[in-house]
Amino acid sequence: MTVIANILIVTTIVVGLIFTIVTMIGILRLPDVYTRAHAASKSATLGVLSILLGVFFHFWLKEGHFSISLLLGIVFLFITSPIGGHLMGRAAYMSGVKPTELTVGDDLKDAVKEAKAKNMQQLKD
Amino acid sequence: MKTNDVILQTTTKVVFFIIFLFSIHIFFAGHYTPGGGFVGGLLTTGAIVLLLLAFDLKTVQKALPFNFTIMTAIGLLLALGTAAGAIFFNVPFFTHAFDDFTLPLFGVTSLHTAMVFDAGVFLVVVGSAITIIQSIGGDS
Numbered sequence: 001m002t003v004i005a006n007i008l009i010v011t012t013i014v015v016g017l018i019f020t021i022v023t024m025i026g027i028l029r030l031p032d033v034y035t036r037a038h039a040a041s042k043s044a045t046l047g048v049l050s051i052l053l054g055v056f057f058h059f060w061l062k063e064g065h066f067s068i069s070l071l072l073g074i075v076f077l078f079i080t081s082p083i084g085g086h087l088m089g090r091a092a093y094m095s096g097v098k099p100t101e102l103t104v105g106d107d108l109k110d111a112v113k114e115a116k117a118k119n120m121q122q123l124k125d
Numbered sequence: 126m127k128t129n130d131v132i133l134q135t136t137t138k139v140v141f142f143i144i145f146l147f148s149i150h151i152f153f154a155g156h157y158t159p160g161g162g163f164v165g166g167l168l169t170t171g172a173i174v175l176l177l178l179a180f181d182l183k184t185v186q187k188a189l190p191f192n193f194t195i196m197t198a199i200g201l202l203l204a205l206g207t208a209a210g211a212i213f214f215n216v217p218f219f220t221h222a223f224d225d226f227t228l229p230l231f232g233v234t235s236l237h238t239a240m241v242f243d244a245g246v247f248l249v250v251v252g253s254a255i256t257i258i259q260s261i262g263g264d265s
Contacts, residue, residue, distance in 0.1 A: 069147075076143055083136045 041085025166250025200248025
């Protein structure tokens with residue numbers, strides 16, 4: 001039982017650590033804001049989530065303390081972290097940050113132009 | 126241009142209750158574990174600030190129709206009242222008392238007058254912080 005618990009704890013924490021390191025490399029290596037936001041919001045979420053899960057298992061299986069706060073933290077992080085990434089990417093797009101040269105499509109540009117035109121039409125009426 | 130905030134607003138509606146419940150938990154757990162009136166009050170303030178970020182000032186004022194200045198005053202009165210109440214029992218100012226009660230849902234619970242003092246701190250922190258933010262945020 002102790003061996004299984006140890007394996008579970010060590011595996012989840014090491015997976016979390018690897019994902020966090022991958023996030024760091026991604027933020028350093030990727031070319032523009034959008035790809036960096038992608039790396040930061042996805043992989044960091046899973047990394048921290050996995051570390052929290054490992055800590056939760058440690059306190060539950062080794063110390064006998066069932067921590068609701070850690071579970072709540074996991075749920076909270078799972079909800080809020082991607083929203084943070086979304087809002088940062090959106091704010092960057094709206095303030096005119098250009099994506100990298102390698103980008104092939106930009107659907108949001110047409111949508112924003114259409115919305116602006118509609119808005120101008122409404123102002124005229 | 127009217128911005129489309131559906132994602133932020135929907136998340137806020139869920140997350141607000143998580144933060145608010147956690148602040149209540151922190152407030153009540155303050156006697157035996159880290160936490161208490163100040164941190165709980167700041168967390169509640171954070172939850173309300175999240176609402177202010179996702180919606181505008183008028184909507185939040187309509188949703189939470191409290192006068193936060195009066196809330197600060199009530200908090201100060203609570204704190205002073207618990208401190209002054211000790212005088213009537215012939216003990217020094219700020220002497221707290223506690224006893225064990227058997228409540229219907231919670232079982233044997235020890236109730237302490239420091240709780241009421243903490244509630245005062247909570248109300249003062251929430252009231253003053255929200256007053257500051259509302260008076261900075263509102264232009265008119």
